[in-house]
Amino acid sequence: MTPYVPESKKTEEVLKARAQQLAKGGQKESPEQKRVRIVEFKMANESYGIELDHMRMIHPLNNLTDLPGIPAFIKGIINVRGKIVSIVDLKKFFDLAEQEPAGRPQVIILSSEGMEFGILADRIIGIKEVPEGEIQASLPTLTGIRAKYLKGITTQGTVILDAVKLLTDPKMCVELEVIEKK
């Protein structure tokens, strides 16, 4: 649904936004206006954000390998600088409508003590700072499965995901035994 924005115009917008940022008084944070740094990305035509604190890196989705016997919400594994990282498709995990990803999908690698995986983004929009005051508790329309993993929603409608909840959710951990299938 996002209208197509030519590259130069996008750049212009980014620059403008930065200029405004600077005009507002630079990086200094007033105590009541704490800022949250997020990486913003598109998924199923919606805008999502995730805090940078638990992001290790952004990596292109190259050489994805599917594995037999893994849950549907895991897309497969990739090699990131010599380490194998599993890729979670949040659309499947959240049960969002499946859409053909537009453009080149990227992987946002989240990592914490004892857990690491990448989440699939249809497109990375960029890193941005959001004043904490602009994040409000989730909207009543977002009560589904996602509600549990939400941190809030910005005034622009970007859904901020809770990286810690995602990383610590036991459902994310896959430990399957050889079972008898009928």
Add this chain to the structure above:
Amino acid sequence: MDDKELQKQLLAAFRTEARERVQSLFASLAELEKNPDPETRERLIEVVFREAHSLKGAARSVNIQEIEALCQAMEGIFSEFKRAKTVLPPRMLDELHEAARSIENYLDASPDGLPEVRTKMAQLTGLLSKALAEDENRPVSEKKKHQKEPAARETAVQQGLTPKFFSRAALSETVRISTAKLDGLLLKAEELISLKQILNQHLGRMREIGGSLRALKKQWDAITPEMPDIKKAIHRHHFLHRFLEAFESGHQQITKTLREIDDRVKGFEQSNRMLGGMADELLEETKKACLLPFSTLFALLPPMVREIAVAQGKEVDVELVGEEIEIDKQILDNIRDPLIHLLRNAVDHGIENPQVRSQKQKSRRGLIRLIVSQPEHHTVELKVQDDGAGINTQAIVTEAVKQGILSPENARRLKEREIYSLIFHSGISTSPVLSEISGRGLGMAIVKDGIETLGGSISIDSASDRGTVFTIHLPVTLATFRGILVSVSGHFFLIPNTYVVQALKINQDDIKTAENRTIITLAKRPLSLVDLADTLGLQKKPAVSGQRKKTKNPSLPAVVLEHNHTQTAFIVDEILNEQEVLVKNLGSQLKRIPNIAGATVLGSGRVVPVLCVKDLIQSVVLKPLPAVAPEPLDREAEKVKSILVVEDSLTARTLLKNILEASGYLVKTAVNGEDGFNQLKAKAFDAVVSDIEMPRMNGFELTQKIRKDPSLADTPVVLVTNLDSPVDRERGIDAGADAYIVKSHFDRSNLLEVIARLV
């Protein structure tokens, strides 16, 4: 010719390097002569030590033994003084100066002058080595030796390990680095190996391009003798001149480009070889940096053994030998559980009660010894030795016969060693009581598995009343292993060679069916034959079977795999090649995936799963597979049935989805009745599985709506619910549901049975 060229280049590189190092040696030696303060001296000694060491390595790689030997001697002296922290005597400094000078002379020498320099170098080498030996015998060193002796006696087997100087050098300067950082380094070093393989592929491609150009050039060369005639003929047609010119310049261009490519390929080959060598060395060195001494593991063992012993009223001492020997951290982590198991067994089965021991005229206290040694550079031997009752071979044989693992005739023929190996068979336990600690008969099978996964081996020796020794051999570092690459339904998999009995082509006519299983006979032995795609739950790719059909090849590629004495033949689509690979784990999220042991990265950058043969064989044993029909190719692919799961709870929805998908259904989900109904209107499903209590539209309402809609009325509906009252059940049936499953009695087979009946 290439090798000669390379040798020449290497020598040139060595000369440059050697000159730099000799200069540095001169400079530092001169500084040392000034007798500086201890701190500066220490730093300088370190510099000269490193220079001599590096130069020695460089000389070795170009095979100049004179320099290597001389540097070895110099290094020895520096190392000794590095440790002793004393002043180098002036006489020795002179000799060292002379040594450095002679290396320089060697580099500059004309072929005629070389013998003379060589003689000088040999003299100096002798002189320095002698000086070192004298230095070694000084009283200080004597004392040091004495201190070392008890340890040396303990680890008599450990002799000839590391040259003394290296270990001392390592002791004198240590840095604490977090293991996480080391792991990071190791990963990077491993990545270089993939890069090396990628470069090799590029190189191969470049050679191919050169080859095709060469072929083209040859063609054009062939025309050259005819050129005068062609020119004459073309002369008559004036307009063809330009074509001729184009041809001639093309010919020249190709010749030039070909030469250029050949040169580049050669250069590439050389750099690649050097880079490859360096990458291998770097990995090797990094692996060494990741080694930990056994003591980090052993520390927790004696208290544990004591605790178990006390609980059983036994008295046991633990002796640890060779705990300073180092091994890869990962191996150490993974050997922990098998080792603990062996120790428990030793206390539980091995060591007798104090009274029994006294009767046998043994000391009341049992002794368990853990002896680590390093018989070879790359292997570590770990012995778990107890002085207990020994293994009761008769009991094992009786048990094996009882369990049908062994026939009574065979039992009589078994040698002692073969009887011991039965212990590793799961199900065998000689413990009369199933205690908490051991005796479940599974333990030893797991121990063996664990050790073999690490690339190690275990053997047993035992003597009645004298005790039992388990000998474990382990690699020092986790090495690369060889495996065969197969393709199945468009996926690639790697199978470790250790589990592959053979790879073969199976003739379709040889496939027989017995007791609802397909078998083939290999070496007069019947083997179960299954399709790897089925075992892994992969959908067969039509393209692949189409290909099979087209070629009309009646034989199927297959691999015979073995684990725990069970062999099974697996049909694959293609056996591609054998590769050397490094296994990596699947990351922290995928803790355990059936049938997959890990993954590896191929030279192409492709990530390939490594199969877990143990799981595969277990999977085959556990589930009676659909028999591979002798002619599976003509079998029409069955239409995949689709099911809509309507459920508002994520957990329940995921559960249902997984169960149904695992059974081969195509599953879509909806979050409530309304969503479900909309999806049904958009696309037909073979069945609906729905919850009852849901927001917006509940399961009863959904069922009614489906029944009322002419296009959907025939769709089977299964209600799965918490509501377990006769009234609700009735209401469900009234609404038109075909089946009603209560979650509390819910088990997957029940649901699957119901669905199979309905669709």
